[in-house]
Amino acid sequence: xxxxxxxxxxxxxxxxxxxxxxxxSGTYPxxxxxxxxxxxxxxxAVNPNTMQRALAKLEEDGLIITQRTSGRFVTExxxxxxxxxxxxxxEQINEFLVKIQDLGFGKEEVLAIITKMLEEMKI
Amino acid sequence: xxxxLECKGLTKTFGxxxxxxxxxxxxxxxxxxxxxxxxxxxxxxFIKLVNDLLTPTAGEIRIAGFKPGVESKKIVSYLPEKxxxxxxxxxxxxxxxxxxxxEDFHADKAYEMLQKLNLNPGDRLKTMSKGMKEKVQxxxxxxxxxxxxxxxxxxxxxxxxxxDYILETIINNYNKDSTIIISTHLxxxxxxxxxxxxxxxxxxxxxxxxxxxxxxxxxxxVDKLFKEVFKC
Numbered sequence: 001x002x003x004x005x006x007x008x009x010x011x012x013x014x015x016x017x018x019x020x021x022x023x024x025s026g027t028y029p030x031x032x033x034x035x036x037x038x039x040x041x042x043x044x045a046v047n048p049n050t051m052q053r054a055l056a057k058l059e060e061d062g063l064i065i066t067q068r069t070s071g072r073f074v075t076e077x078x079x080x081x082x083x084x085x086x087x088x089x090x091e092q093i094n095e096f097l098v099k100i101q102d103l104g105f106g107k108e109e110v111l112a113i114i115t116k117m118l119e120e121m122k123i
Numbered sequence: 124x125x126x127x128l129e130c131k132g133l134t135k136t137f138g139x140x141x142x143x144x145x146x147x148x149x150x151x152x153x154x155x156x157x158x159x160x161x162x163x164x165x166x167x168x169f170i171k172l173v174n175d176l177l178t179p180t181a182g183e184i185r186i187a188g189f190k191p192g193v194e195s196k197k198i199v200s201y202l203p204e205k206x207x208x209x210x211x212x213x214x215x216x217x218x219x220x221x222x223x224x225x226e227d228f229h230a231d232k233a234y235e236m237l238q239k240l241n242l243n244p245g246d247r248l249k250t251m252s253k254g255m256k257e258k259v260q261x262x263x264x265x266x267x268x269x270x271x272x273x274x275x276x277x278x279x280x281x282x283x284x285x286x287d288y289i290l291e292t293i294i295n296n297y298n299k300d301s302t303i304i305i306s307t308h309l310x311x312x313x314x315x316x317x318x319x320x321x322x323x324x325x326x327x328x329x330x331x332x333x334x335x336x337x338x339x340x341x342x343x344x345v346d347k348l349f350k351e352v353f354k355c
Contacts, residue, residue: 007338007344007346007347008344009338010335010339011315042295044315045290046315047155047294047316048294049153049155050318050335
């Protein structure tokens, strides 16, 4: 199944986000070995160089560790994963809050609406 | 990073008509490159010049340092826009022919690809449809272990399912030592597998850039940019 990409942003950034999501959601739990660049590129139907670049970025961020002989692994540092995950959530909520503020909603109002919706969702 | 293809002032005219005009280009090894442009922009002429099927009017070409000729042809695997294979031959005979002809041809790889595409090696070419012939030809071209693959419209005539398989084949066969140049105007289908794109317009090089750079700088896909640049 090819992955879907938005047209207005670099593909490698979207690959980074997608793999992050796979790690955060536990599809690739801490310490698991990742498929090879070629296999991942094939699955996503993208250029292997682009996949390579995305993995390099994830490695730079510390989410992925390369072991020279045996391949790439998700970091075993669960704290690190949690930190990256929290950061992503904060970014997304921040983006949302800015939008909502632009629409003229105040703090209490937003909080009330969110609380009510969460109750209705019964999470 | 070494250079696989270099052009300096490359120009080609047919009589009074200028088809390629003063192309300067340097392409790195290990990339999948899209040669993009509307009909009549000079894509096929460019590819034919690199393959020594045409002679430049001015300027020069170097393929891994070689002028187009015997040495360059050993390392270039070329998919022409038209088939040149003998209609009466069976696919397996053509494979034998290729094995004799090219040192870097891997018959087992060709058979494997044919099987994936549901093509029967015992069939004669003349009994096959246009799309099937195109698939056969692509299998032959990709079964070589070349340094440079020049694919002139490889996905134009085949069905969408085969198109996916062809792109998959290109991804799978790609390695750091080889370079693939794909000419096409079906950009949306192929954009995700390209590293780099070259835009030709009326025989001139109007853009050469990395795909993700275009997306980052312009905030739009190459497909969309193409439609803007070549708006009729």
